[in-house]
Amino acid sequence: MIAQLLFLIILAAAIFLFSKNAGKIRRNILLGKDTGRSDHPAERWKTMAKVALGQSKMTKRPVAALLHLFIYMGFVIINIEVLEIMIDGLFGSHRIFSKPLGSLYGLLIGSFEVLALLVLFSCVVFLARRNILKLKRFSGKEMTKWPRSDANYILIIEILLMSAFLTMNAADYKLQQLHFGHYLQAGSFPVSAWLSLLLPASPQSLEIIERSCWWFHIIGILAFLNYLPYSKHFHILLAFPNTYYSKLTPKGQFSNMPSVTNEVKAMLDPAFVPETIEPGRFGAKDVTDLTWKNLMDAYTCTECGRCTSVCPANITGKLLSPRKIMMDTRDRITEVGNNLDKHGKDYNDNKNLLDDYISREELWACTTCNACTEACPVNIDPLNIITDMRRYIVMEESQAPASLNNMFGNVENNSAPWKYASADRLNWAKTN
Structure with a gap:
C-alpha cells in the first residue's frame, strides 16, 4: 500500500504540474489575434492525418524519416505498455493486461521490445549525426548552447x-x-531474453533490478512529460492541432486587411459605406500583433533546420534563418507570458519582437519564395510572420528600403513598377 500511495502522489503531482505548464502555453498562444481556421473540417482532418500522423513531409529525407518513424512508433505504441504500468502502480497488480488479452499479450510485449530496440538504435544514430557528423543544418546562430x-x-x-x-x-x-513470487508467466521477450543472460541468478537481486527499473521507467516518463513544455519536443503534442489548423489557401498568399480594403473601396466608389472596424496596427511589431496560429507555429517548431537548409537567402550567406524567426517568436511570447505572471497585464517591458529579437536585415533578406513552408514537416509558416512584420515597417513606419520606395513611387505614378510611363510599355516590341 505504501508503494501504491507513493505512486499515486507522484502521478498526481506530475499531471498537475504538466497541466499547469501546458495551460501557460495555451494562454500564451491565445494572446495572439483571432484568425478563422475552422472552415472545411474534413479537409483539415485529412491534412492532420497525412502530415502529423502519416509524417508525409518527412520522406524528403528518407534516412531521417525512417529513423524518426521508429521513434514515433515507439512513442505511440509503447504508451500502451505505460498504461499497464500505471494501472499496476495504482492497484498493486502485475501485468494486469496479460489475462484479458491472452496470447495477444505476448505479441504486444514482443512488438514493444523490438520497437524499443529500434528506438535505441535510432537515438544513437541521431546523437552521432548531431555530435560526431555535425550536420550543417543542426548549427547556426540561433542554435546556442x-x-x-x-x-x-x-x-x-x-x-x-x-x-x-x-x-x-x-x-x-x-x-x-x-x-x-507473483511473477506469472506472461509476455514474449525476444530482446530482453538475451539481455537476461547478463543479469545475476539470485531471485532477490533480480527483483531489486526489476522494481528499480520499473520505478525509473515510469518516473522517467512522468518527468519527461513535465520537461516537454520547456523543450522543442512539445511538438509531439502540438503537431496534431498545428497541422489541423494549417492554411488551406495557397501558401504564401497574402491576406487582405479589412481597414485597407474599406479605404480602397471608398476611393473607387464614393457611395460605398465602409464597415465599422476597430482601429488596429498595420502588420506586426510584437508577438501580440500576430495571430494565435503564428504563435502555435512557434511552439510547434522542432528546430530541425529543414526550413533554413532550403532557404535561398540563408544559402547565399544572408542573415535570414526561418528557424530563428520561429525560435525568436517563441522566446518572445514566452517572455511576454512570464511578464504577465510576474507583473500583470499592464506591464510594459519596452521590448518588441521587431528589432529586439528579429532584425530588419533578416526580414528584408526574405525572397518570399515559400521554400521554408514547403520544407517544414509540421506545416509551420515562417513566411506569414515575416510578411506581417514587413507590413508594419512599410505601413506604420514608412521605412521600406530605397529600392522598394522607388518601386512604390513608380506604381503610384506609372501604374507599373518600372520608371517609364505605361504608354511606353510595349515600345520594346516595335521594330525599326
Missing part, C-alpha cells in the same frame, strides 16, 4: 527509458523462469 543541449537531452532520456524498459523485462523474464 540550450537548443543543442535540449536535443541531446531528449535523445539521452529516450535511450535511458528504453534501456530501463528492456532491463525491467529481462529481470521479469528471468523471475518468471524461476517461478518467483
